[in-house]
Amino acid sequence: MGSVRKASAWLGLVDDNEDERYYDDDYAEEAESADAWVTDPRVKVASDTAEDKGRRIGTVTPDSFRDARVIGELFRDGVPVIMNLTAMEPADAKRVVDFAAGLVFGLRGSIDRVSTRVFLLSPADTEIVTGDPGAHRSDGFFNQS
Known part of the structure; x- marks a missing residue:
């Protein structure tokens, strides 16, 4: 199976069982082990x-x-x-x-x-940390130019 065909099958755009002669056994083993x-x-x-x-x-x-x-x-x-x-x-x-x-x-x-x-x-017990540019620390990196 070609790389474009594999990508299309992975995205669900085409049926990956249409052409069995290009079927890659290594790819099937990886998919089953995931x-x-x-x-x-x-x-x-x-x-x-x-x-x-x-x-x-x-x-x-x-x-x-x-x-x-x-x-x-x-x-x-x-x-x-x-x-x-x-x-x-x-x-x-x-x-x-x-x-x-x-x-x-x-x-x-x-x-x-x-x-x-x-x-x-x-959830309530999860803290969200943002990388807002306005939250710079004084001892952090800065542009000296």
């Missing part, structure tokens, strides 16, 4: 060792409002969630943001906009 994927391939969560140390972040790219349940389940378990709503229709994306706002209000978390239509949902 245990970081949860049931839905649009949701990726860290491995069990990261879960034990409390270092997990979930990323969800929902297709419709029905995928909001996945966001809620991850956040309810105390996992920070990055919601990428760029693939959704604007009306459904607004519904998911409203759902997320209620979710973080009910569980005393916070919601932050990362970029256009991408949001970070943080």
Whole structure:
């Protein structure tokens, strides 16, 4: 399978089982050994060792409002969630943001906009550290020119 075809299959643009003569067995073994994927391939969560140390972040790219349940389940378990709503229709994306706002209000978390239509949902015990340029320290690096 060519690299463009592999990338298209990985993105879900084409069916990767259409042409078996180009099937790469090494690629299949790597895909089977990747245990970081949860049931839905649009949701990726860290491995069990990261879960034990409390270092997990979930990323969800929902297709419709029905995928909001996945966001809620991850956040309810105390996992920070990055919601990428760029693939959704604007009306459904607004519904998911409203759902997320209620979710973080009910569980005393916070919601932050990362970029256009991408949001970070943080549980109550998570500290968000920003790299704002206005927060320079006096003993840090600076331009002397």
